Amino acid sequence: MIQGMATLLSQSKESPPLSPAVFAVLLALADGEKHGYAIMQEARAHTPMGPGTLYGTLDRMLESGLVRETGLSEDGRRRYYELTAAGKRSLAVEMARMQHAVKLARAKGVRALEAKP
């Protein structure tokens, strides 16, 4: 487990950080297949995202093999996507990078702002 984390951390140092849009899409798909609009709604919790940005990002993620298209609704209005193994790996590497950054920040005494009730 610790060895696995160390591997992910070393990979995170080698690969560039994901853009906020890509990370938000990967995170939205982490719990399973979704259509574009559902991905956009969930991704908006992390980053501003319109439909053009979403489908452009999804196209590039398809090309780089992070997601795959699983189907099209009968009326053609919705395309469904899911994570590939490479997408899951990228998400895990990004998480390791973030955890490492949080650990470093805490060691320096940085504290997160309290969430407003």
Next chain:
Amino acid sequence: MKISGAKFLRVYAWMLQLYPPRFRAKHEAQLLDAARLQHGETENHGALACALLGDTMKASLRENLRDSGVASTASLLGFAAFFTLLLFVVMLCMQQVWRRGADKAPQQLVTEARSTGVVPMDGEVREISSPAWVDGRDTFVATYDANGNVQASNGRFHGALPQPPRGIFQMMQKRSEHKVTWQPQRGVRVALVGQPLPQGGYVVAGQSLIPGEASTFSFYRLVLAMWGLMVLSLATIAVWTRRQRTA
């Protein structure tokens, strides 16, 4: 602000024309569906329209760049080479403009002397090696005999009448006018224009090249800054495009 659904979608469908055909063919139905659902979920249609406009402008620019390959490495290198060549040509042209500009006043003087037979030599004596003359735009005139020996001048070089190399007079005889750069000492550069006189001998006039050269060097610095800015901009575009493609 409220906008009817039909009107809202009609405008958004028109905005989708900004995307390249490949992207539009694949995602038009999904984009319109997303806009329809968002329209139904919000009360403030004005804010939604602004957000969709911003999204469309940004995303369509990115997709068009991606499709056209405008930012490919070869295109960027080609543009860099073209821009560098262009700046080089502009530099050469400007250098020539300034150099030839220094010939104008001396040329007028010698042409006037040749046509009237009277050398326009005022009584005021100019010291060519003095900083005031070197950094200014004043001219001097001198006459020379058929062998190129100085006879009279309102200019002095360290107190003596100015005597440029005699070889230039042979060229004046051949071409009926000769323009040359004379550097009698370091830091003193003179644009000389000479013509043979009808009564024999030659008339030569000169102006300092230093002010023009100072302008040329300032321009070179500006060109260098523009070139640096171009390299920086292209590097930024290359990095941005690469990120867009790999993201």
